[in-house]
Each structure stands twice: as structure tokens, then as C-alpha cells.
Amino acid sequence: MKVVTILGSPRKNGTSARIAKAFTEKMQENGAEVENFYLNALSYKGCQACERCHTKLDHCVLEDELTPALDAMRTADVTVFSSPIYFGDVSGQFKQFFDRTWSHVHVDYTSDSPFTSRIPKGKTALFILSQGDVEGKHAEIAERYQSILGLYGYDLKIIRATGLMSGRPDEDVSSFQAEAIKIAEGLMGA
Numbered sequence: 462m463k464v465v466t467i468l469g470s471p472r473k474n475g476t477s478a479r480i481a482k483a484f485t486e487k488m489q490e491n492g493a494e495v496e497n498f499y500l501n502a503l504s505y506k507g508c509q510a511c512e513r514c515h516t517k518l519d520h521c522v523l524e525d526e527l528t529p530a531l532d533a534m535r536t537a538d539v540t541v542f543s544s545p546i547y548f549g550d551v552s553g554q555f556k557q558f559f560d561r562t563w564s565h566v567h568v569d570y571t572s573d574s575p576f577t578s579r580i581p582k583g584k585t586a587l588f589i590l591s592q593g594d595v596e597g598k599h600a601e602i603a604e605r606y607q608s609i610l611g612l613y614g615y616d617l618k619i620i621r622a623t624g625l626m627s628g629r630p631d632e633d634v635s636s637f638q639a640e641a642i643k644i645a646e647g648l649m650g651a
């Protein structure tokens with residue numbers, strides 16, 4: 462099984478990255494291969510809205526350091542997305558990446574169901590969203606991405622890691638890591 466992570470926090474050992482790591486370590490223990498993409502270290506542009514991915518190509522026309530991550534999403538069995546919440550949305554790094562995933566759908570406005578995913582069927586995604594605020598806040602962000610990633614065809618799991626405001630590298634995320642490990646065990650049948 463191939464697992465790809467797309468890590469959207471600038472904090473390499475921040476809360477969302479550590480929850481993602483708990484997941485990938487459990488997957489690796491069970492034989493999965495893992496490839497990590499730490500967005501903050503990559504140089505890439507946002508979507509240029511050129512629509513070349515829908516008129517001429519089946520992938521994004523831009524060739525930059527995000528290209529391997531976008532390609533890896535098509536062959537991964539499981540893609541892990543993670544981001545902190547910044548001012549009521551995902552991080553800028555994550556948003557700029559996510560707009561480029563527009564190239565993962567085929568668009569045909571003449572048809573009754575105009576969107577077809579280019580992500581092969583049967584894939585799983587885990588989305589980890591980390592925030593300072595309490596659970597009741599920012600639920601709409603997860604809902605929004607749930608509907609988009611559903612369109613992409615993923616069987617989607619979401620971990621909302623809430624109440625993580627300290628910014629300390631040792632902030633306790635063990636309950637969310639336990640959630641991630643449980644999801645990994647479920648996927649590997651362990």
C-alpha cells in the first residue's frame with residue numbers, strides 16, 4: 462500500500478504533522494510505503510486558471526516542485542492532507558496546493574454530471590485539520606473539504622484536532638494520534 466502525505470503547516474513538528482506521523486508510522490509498521498511532501502519547503506505557484514488541464518491536458522500544465530506531489534496523489538492508495546486553521550481557513554500553503562488539484566477533475570459542462578475524477582476509484586483520504594479553538598468552531602471548513610474530496614471520489618476520513626492553541630512543540634496531541642492510529646489499523650485490517 463502506498464501512502465502520500467501533503468503537510469500544510471509550516472511547523473514541521475507541529476500538531477497536524479505529528480498526528481499525520483502517528484498515522485504513517487502505523488501504516489509503515491504494517492508494510493505500507495510512505496512519501497511525505499512538506500509544502501512549506503516546496504516552491505510552487507497557485508492555480509493560474511488557464512484551464513489547460515481541462516482543454517488540452519489531463520494534468521496541470523505548471524511544472525514546479527508541487528508536480529511530484531500532484532502526480533503521487535494519483536498512484537497513492539491513501540493520501541493524507543493536513544493543515545492548521547489560519548483565520549478560519551486552511552493555511553495559505555495548503556490552499557495554494559489545493560487549488561492546483563483542480564487538475565484532478567475532468568470538467569464537461571455539457572453533461573448532466575460534469576465532474577469526473579481523474580483520481581482512480583477506490584482511494585482513501587485522511588484530512589487532519591488542527592485548530593486552537595474549541596470543537597464547535599470551524600466545523601464548516603471540514604464540511605467544505607468533505608464535499609470537494611467526495612467529488613474527487615475519495616473514501617474520506619477526517620480528524621479535527623481542536624483546542625491546540627499553545628504553539629508549543631510538545632503540545633499534547635495523543636488523543637488525536639490515537640484516532641489516527643485507529644484509522645490506520647482499520648485500513649490495514651490490523
Ligand SMILES: Cc1cc2nc3c(=O)[nH]c(=O)nc-3n(C[C@H](O)[C@H](O)[C@H](O)COP(=O)(O)O)c2cc1C
Binds near residue numbers: 470471476478626
Ligand atoms: C496565523 C495564524 C492564524 C490562526 N488562526 C486561527 C483561527 O482562525 N482559528 C483557530 O482555531 N486557530 C487559529 N490559529 C491556531 C492554529 O490553528 C493552531 O495552533 C493549530 O493547532 C496549529 O497547527 P500546527 O501545529 O499543525 O501548525 C492560528 C494560528 C496562526 C499562526
